Amino acid sequence: MDVQLYVYDLTHGMAKNMSRQFLGIQIDAVYHTALVFNGIEYFFGSGVQTCYAGRTHHGRPMEVIPMGTTHLPMEDILEYLESLKQIYTPESYDLFAHNCNNFTNDFAMFLVGKGIPDHITSLPKRVLDTPFGQMLKPQIDAGMRSVTQASVPARNVPSAANGGGGSSISQPKSVANGKPATQAAPILLGNSKPVTYGKVPPLEKLVAKLGEMRDDAALLSLKTFIQQRNVDPREAPLPDLEAVGQAFQSKVLTxxxxxxFAAVDLLRCAMIDPRVSGFFAEEKAGSQTADTxxxxxxxxxxxxxxxxxVTIHLACNLFTSPLYTKQILHPEKAIATKLVQLVTSSLLDASHPTTRVAASWLAFNLAAANHRSCRGEGREALAEGQQVELAASLIEVLGSEDNGEAVKAQLLGLGYLVYGAPRDGEVLDLAKALDAKATVSAIGKGNEALAKEVAGFLS
Structure with a gap:
């Protein structure tokens, strides 16, 4: 689909005629932008809004800029749009700090791998850098709010089926082994939300460790994004993520x-944001940064x-976006195999309990995602061989693990693998051959209740 940027002037010419008089600088417009593809216009005002192209209350666009072509499926686009709605809420709109142009910049980055023109995104700073801009900011914001946050007439709003947004989450179906998807998971396995790592280290010290890449523009833009996001995600526009990916592909591993580790940790910090993980989930073929x-x-x-x-932590943060989870569980993608290999090798690290803890939570994320796929789509997304490999590793380390958090994560991961597993399948056959029930039943140290529940699945 071709993607276009519709550019409007919220003042309908007044800014161009009167800006020098009031601000002391010449500005051509107070820009409002929207992205248009497949006949639908997407923009931010009173939350994320849609309408048929050219049917907003802003009239005709002053300019239409071709942005490029996206080959992403509409289902993935709408899922990404859902993640943007968490940041671009009606309450978060700010004409100067968090506006329609920030939204189109983020959305364009995902769709075509580049943002909108700089002269549009930089305009608020130009205005606020003037004495009168600072003085008039409250009046300008209040005066424009009825324009920027007006609703779209219902007749101009497309349905979800026509690309108007809405949830793209599948409805529950029956799982493959015959258990109904509506059956609730046992109480201690009730939360399958992925474990992620969002703690931000001292970034100046981290970047200083990068040596010859400490001044790399892409990595510095990533650092700035993390700093801004750590204060308020709504005020953290995305950096050029395509350039970031290229830096990791071509420079970091040299x-x-x-x-x-310092560069990977920077990316890990950014990947906690679903806009970032969603972008990297849909990178161009052959340029998969996380896979590399x-x-x-x-x-x-x-x-x-x-x-x-930090690579395990990064892998856990891939699960912040449903788009990346979908990639991981896709039967034709190789990343699940790579993640299973990362888990199994890292669980054997006897010298570093932090590595075993992180690897155990990554195993949990994989097993829980597979469980959610069973409930939501009626199929196990991880190949049976991958499930067997995960289960074997978890059972093996459970017998000797002395870290309580690692034990909890390992029990949860194993529990999601064996709960509802086919009685004649390889996972339960393996568990029986390794006498997993006896291993699990012997676990104490604060995890007795969970161990008892998982042991019940192994009966």
Missing amino acids: LPVEVR LIDHVNELADCPHNLRL
């Missing part, structure tokens, strides 16, 4: 191996502990 980094750790003969740990 750094000395002992400092590569996971492959790198899997293939290193002697991977430094800090690099392995």
Whole structure:
């Protein structure tokens, strides 16, 4: 689909004629932008809104800019749009700090891999850099609010089926082994929300470790985004994520191996944002940044502990976007196999309990996502061989693990793998052959209730 940027002037010419008189600088318009594709216009005002192209209350656009072509399926676009709605809420609108142009910039980054023109996104700063701009800010914002947040007439709003938004979550179906999808999971397995790692380290110290890449523009833009997002996600416009991906593809893995963790940790911090993880889920073919980094750790003969740990944390943060979860569970994608390999090798790290804890939670994320797929789509998304490999690793380490958090994560991961598993399937056959019930039943140290529940699934 061709993507166009519709550019409007909210003042209908007044800004161009009167800006120098009031602000002391010449501005051509107070820009409102929207993205248009497939006959539908997407914009931010009173939340994320849609209408048939050219049918908003703003009249005719002053300019139409071709942005490029997207080959993304509409289902994925609408799922990404749902993640944007969490940030672009009606209450969060601010003419100067969090406006329609921030929204179109983020959305365009996902659709075509680039943002909207700089002269549009930089206009609020130009205005506020003037003495009169600062003075008149409250009046300008209040005066424009009835324009920027007006509703679209119902007759001009497309239905969800025509690309007007709405949830793209599948309705529950029966699972493959015959258990109804409406059956609630046992109480201790009731929460299958993925575990993620959002703590931000001292960024100046982290970037200083990058050596020759400490001044790399793409990585510095990533640092700025993380800093802004840590204060308020609504005031953190996305950096050029395509440039970020290219930096990781072409430069990061040429750094000395002992400092590569710093760059990966930067990406891990950004990946907590579903806009970022959603973008990287839909990278162009052959440019999968996360796959490259996971492959790198899997293939290193002697991977430094800090690099392995932050890569596992990054892998957990892929689950912040339903788009990346879909990629992981796609039968034709290789990333699930890579993640299982990362889990199984990392669980064997006897020297570093933090690595085992993180790997255990990654195993949980994989098992829980597979469980949700069973309930939502009626199919197990992870191949049976992948489930067997995960289960074998978890059972093996449960017998010797002395870290309470790791034990909890391992029990939860194993529980989601065996709960409702086909009675004649390979997962339960493996569990029986390894006497998993006896291993699980012997677990104490604060995890007795969970161990008892999981042991029940193994009966």
